[in-house]
Amino acid sequence: MVDELRVARLLRAARDDVATLRTEADAADARRSEPLWMAGVKYLFITAIEACVDIAQHICASEGWGPPATNADAFRVLARHDVVSSELADALGRAVGFRNVLVHDYVDVDDEIVLRRMDDLGDLDQFTAAVAAWMTRPSGGQ
Numbered sequence: 001m002v003d004e005l006r007v008a009r010l011l012r013a014a015r016d017d018v019a020t021l022r023t024e025a026d027a028a029d030a031r032r033s034e035p036l037w038m039a040g041v042k043y044l045f046i047t048a049i050e051a052c053v054d055i056a057q058h059i060c061a062s063e064g065w066g067p068p069a070t071n072a073d074a075f076r077v078l079a080r081h082d083v084v085s086s087e088l089a090d091a092l093g094r095a096v097g098f099r100n101v102l103v104h105d106y107v108d109v110d111d112e113i114v115l116r117r118m119d120d121l122g123d124l125d126q127f128t129a130a131v132a133a134w135m136t137r138p139s140g141g142q
Contacts, residue, residue, distance in 0.1 A: 017048035
């Protein structure tokens with residue numbers, strides 16, 4: 001059975017991180033030049049995407065749909081069970097790849113890619129909305 005409180009907490013964390021990223025996307029150049037600004041933005045991406053992964057993995061496990069082969073595969077499993085669309089699952093798989101680069105190849109991250117990604121947060125918004133909607137379905141989250 002899906003732990004509704006856990007999913008709600010993770011959804012809130014992801015939404016809060018995305019909201020902060022959206023606010024920081026409009027930060028003035030002076031703020032962007034602060035030494036910790038880019039590191040903070042990268043960390044927010046990591047935690048927002050990780051919260052989505054945790055939600056996907058939890059749903060897969062709780063519903064007996066797994067285990068997914070990879071974190072990206074967890075989103076494809078959700079798509080097979082109509083929690084998210086296939087297109088969104090693919091986009092979230094790419095987000096997992098982005099998170100992996102931020103975590104494992106952090107010294108080689110092109111900051112311009114991070115800045116561009118700040119202007120394209122829709123996949124994370126769509127995921128949190130889709131999961132919230134699935135949780136309210138009669139068969140979802142039960």
